Amino acid sequence: MTTTIDPRLARTLTAIGAALTLASPFLAWTWTAAYPGNLTLDGYPGGSQVVTLVTGALAALFTAAALGLPGVRRLAPAGAVRALRSASLAALTTTWVTVGAIALTLGGAVNVEPGGWLACVAVLLLAGGAHALPDDTVEPPPPGARLPWPAEVALITAVFLAALAVLTYGITTDSAEEFLAFLPAAGFGARALSAAGITRRVSEINARHRVAVAVAALASALVFPFTQTGDRYTAIADNILVFAAVALGLNIVVGLVGLLDLGYVAFLGTGAYSAALVSGSTFSTFHIAPWPFWATALLGMAVSLLAGLVIGAPTLRLHGDYLAIVTLGFGEIFRITVNNLDGTSGPSLTNGPNGINAIPDIELFGFDFGKPHTVLGVSFGRFANYYLLLLAVIAVIVFVYARAGDSRVGRAWIALREDEKAATAMGIEGFRFKLLAFGLGACLAGLAGTVMAHLQTNAVPDNYKFADTAPPNSAFLLAAVVLGGMGTISGPLVGAALLYLIPAKFEFFNRYQMMLFGLALIVMMRFRPEGLVPDRKHQLEFHDKQVSGAQARQVAAEATA
Structure with a gap:
């Protein structure tokens, strides 16, 4: 990607934006508890602030990988910059949706406290700096090293518990405003993990431990009613x-x-x-x-x-x-x-x-x-x-x-x-x-x-x-x-x-349900026809012009295996 900003300035903006994004959920975003989630407390994130905090932590992790910090780069085997861009968009969407909803539902921007404005500026700096960084994508990503069997099983369990936590948060959101802030953050967050190559590494580990995957999935699902x-x-x-x-x-x-x-x-x-x-x-x-x-x-x-x-x-x-x-x-x-x-x-x-x-x-x-x-x-x-x-x-x-x-x-x-x-x-x-x-x-x-x-x-x-x-x-x-x-x-x-x-x-969705679902399917067919969780062969077929010969051979080998 060609940038118009000096890479050093882009790195500085990204680092400052990530730090401020992590700090902003600990400040009050509004003065009244009338907005869902009680965003009035200093030092204690609540409601959609938690989503901003989580997406900010994910962006900070990929920021460290993009800046080449020792031991962190391996967390993004396929490249950290694209993952950072998606993570920054996750933080940007959830924060701006929340602050905008505060202004709309409470009757004006005057109801937004300085912490909310700081969060808006922070995620804007983060996203702007991330998109100005030079791309470092590795195609195809290097093969991952095998971990000991107990470590891989523990990783599988942790992944399913994290997925359950995300789904549980989506199910238990009390308001449309919180869910609207959560939804794009979850989508961009998943995209960040995929762009970093983490999803592919986890899939490789899952393929080696199918029984452990089934047990971990069932055990994680059984946890839900206890919460x-x-x-x-x-x-x-x-x-x-x-x-x-x-x-x-x-x-x-x-x-x-x-x-x-x-x-x-x-x-x-x-x-x-x-x-x-x-x-x-x-x-x-x-x-x-x-x-x-x-x-x-x-x-x-x-x-x-x-x-x-x-x-x-x-x-x-x-x-x-x-x-x-x-x-x-x-x-x-x-x-x-x-x-x-x-x-x-x-x-x-x-x-x-x-x-x-x-x-x-x-x-x-x-x-x-x-x-x-x-x-x-x-x-x-x-x-x-x-x-x-x-x-x-x-x-x-x-x-x-x-x-x-x-x-x-x-x-x-x-x-x-x-x-x-x-x-x-x-x-x-x-x-x-x-x-x-x-x-x-x-x-x-x-x-x-x-x-x-x-x-x-x-x-x-x-x-x-x-x-x-x-x-x-x-x-x-x-x-x-x-x-x-x-x-x-x-x-x-x-x-x-x-x-x-x-x-x-x-609730308003019922009036325009079929129209909005039709629009969503049109967008999916244009940008991701293979679906959100695609079969690798389907992904290769739909994007055959965007993959290299090495990737094609890799997918063919996986399909044969």
Whole structure:
């Protein structure tokens, strides 16, 4: 990058900006506690000041690496300057959004204390100096040295705990102002870690310790309910997990096989209605004793699997837009059908638009998920109980997805996705493998649907539209897969979390939801078509003109391994 500022001056500005950014959260930014987060205290950061402090610390770390301090440079193997620029933008956005929100919500800039103005100037100096530094990117970055096994496992655990802390902060923000300041900071912070090469190093370590990664991920997720004192935020986490579970199932169809399914939410509804009918609800048209949950789950999976095979068998010979139109039609047919099975327009089965309500809580091996329990001295309410169950469901779906993707069947799916004609010429029977993927994805959606019916205590047709203001629906599920990253495990989880949290935190979002999501997808397709957590092969395909031959060989070797 060509600079118009002397590099020594740029380094000085960056260092001063980083120091002031770290100091500014310890000063009051406003005089009244009316603004969320209580930013009135000197010496004690609160609310969005904590985000500025964390992003400032990250920027200070990369500043030290960019200035070549001994022992710090190794923390940015791919180069520190680009990472510093992203970190400075993280601090800049969260600080300016917070100070601007103080002025807007409290009635003018006079409500901003000197600490807030100092923070604005500090992050501006930091970002300006960082963008004036000469680029030091190393392509490709040098290979990382292997650490001892205990050290690498400890690093994996620390990474997952840090990710959980970030997600927990996003879930537990009390106001739209705090979440609006947090969101861009998290995005630019993740970009800084990627630009520094840290994300790639962590991925290399994860690839060597897959069992440790699975254990660390599960253990970190189990920590969340222990950090909550009520069910308010745990309920949000439950809905995110339901959304993520269904998105993972859809990722088999879309990400691994490349089939565009626009009616996938119907399989979620199939599982939910199957569970509701045998739940023992007083509104169920099946007047039978409630089934045990394990039998209900198997029924929901079996009915959804059958529905997937029945729909897939006559339609999967279609391709592209034609298949998308057929699956969209199936989703609407399902919703209209259950809406008409009310005993008037059709047989009495689903109670029509009223649905099946008062679905009782799950009782599994004597454990009632609707009653509070005490675990290790912590009281678990209803939503915390369902959180643990949904973690188990996610674990099952991730296991099935990972094993299927690494198997001979998974390789056949990927071959069909990349070039169906070439795969067929190599002896892969496309229709059979696509039908298998369609059935497996439907089966996993049915499993999530059985839990969702008990969690929401109802199954009504309006829950299973193609597009609605509240996820999950087919449009949101597909957006979660595309936004997060097709063909990966963590991608749909990230996409589902974002697409659920953003409408939940911003009330005004519901009025312009589809327009804003459409705009977001357009921006994603332009600047990051591979998704937020991309598959390395997809990343290479979408950015083939921006990578060197050495990078291409490296990615090909990783894919082969």
